[in-house]
Amino acid sequence: MTSRFTELVVDCRDPERLAAFWCAVLDFKVIDRSEGKVEIASWVPTADEVRARQMPPTLLFIQVPEGKTVKNRLHLDVSPIDASTEDEVTRLLGLGATTTDVGQGPDRSWVVMADPEGNEFDVMRTLAARRG
Structure with a gap:
């Protein structure tokens, strides 16, 4: 089962x-x-x-009546499929996301963001085919 x-x-x-x-x-x-x-x-x-x-x-x-108060224990990872990671971060910022620091440190290949209610998620490397 x-x-x-x-x-x-x-x-x-x-x-x-x-x-x-x-x-x-x-x-x-x-x-x-x-x-x-x-x-x-x-x-x-x-x-x-x-x-x-x-x-x-x-x-x-x-x-629920209360807002988010602590770092997520579970989060989503998203990967852009038709744009660069940087372009996707810019698009998500325009939709209301913010970049955030959860202690990930510098020089990471992903970007930590938060949705409009503060739930963290990661934007991973792009899945778009590289041209050239």
Whole structure:
């Protein structure tokens, strides 16, 4: 018997705002929303796909009254697929992310950022094919 990773839940103050941010970062779509909850995924599954559990994990943003107070114990890594790492960092800053220091030190190949509610994530090296 095994388990399957079905969703990553993020506590937040404003699920709509955070879901919109992550949809823009990852090119995800909202697949479900209810009072205080917004779920996003890489595609909108059919009812049959949901019943058969034939879909990748989703991100679920749930409203909580308190704000973030300590460094994340779990974080996402994202890799740009059609731009340089530097260009992606610039794009994410424009979406409302910030760069942050969690003690990573200098000379790292990744950039530590935080989403609009302060949840840390890393921008890794680009997956874009190098030209030239």
